[in-house]
Amino acid sequence: MNGPAEYRQKAAALEAMVKRGSLRVIDDHNVALEEIVQSDTWPDDILITDLECTMCGEKFELFANTYHGSAQWSGAKGK
Numbered sequence: 001m002n003g004p005a006e007y008r009q010k011a012a013a014l015e016a017m018v019k020r021g022s023l024r025v026i027d028d029h030n031v032a033l034e035e036i037v038q039s040d041t042w043p044d045d046i047l048i049t050d051l052e053c054t055m056c057g058e059k060f061e062l063f064a065n066t067y068h069g070s071a072q073w074s075g076a077k078g079k
């Protein structure tokens with residue numbers, strides 16, 4: 001991913017899925033998806049959102065280390 005705008009886009013998509021009930025937030029590490037979506041800048045240096053598929057329990061992670069300018073979306077970690 002290439003920065004805040006793209007990360008916010010991804011966070012918004014995930015937030016919509018959480019609202020529809022297809023994903024569940026396991027741990028947002030104190031920064032809610034909503035907060036990320038609405039922030040004009042990075043809301044924190046490190047952003048981690050752990051999610052789980054409500055259908056099959058598959059786990060996902062949205063992660064950004066804004067200090068080092070890296071952000072990533074990772075699917076399926078250790079089901």
Ligand SMILES: [Zn+2]
Binds near residue numbers: 055056057058
């Ligand atoms: Zn699933």
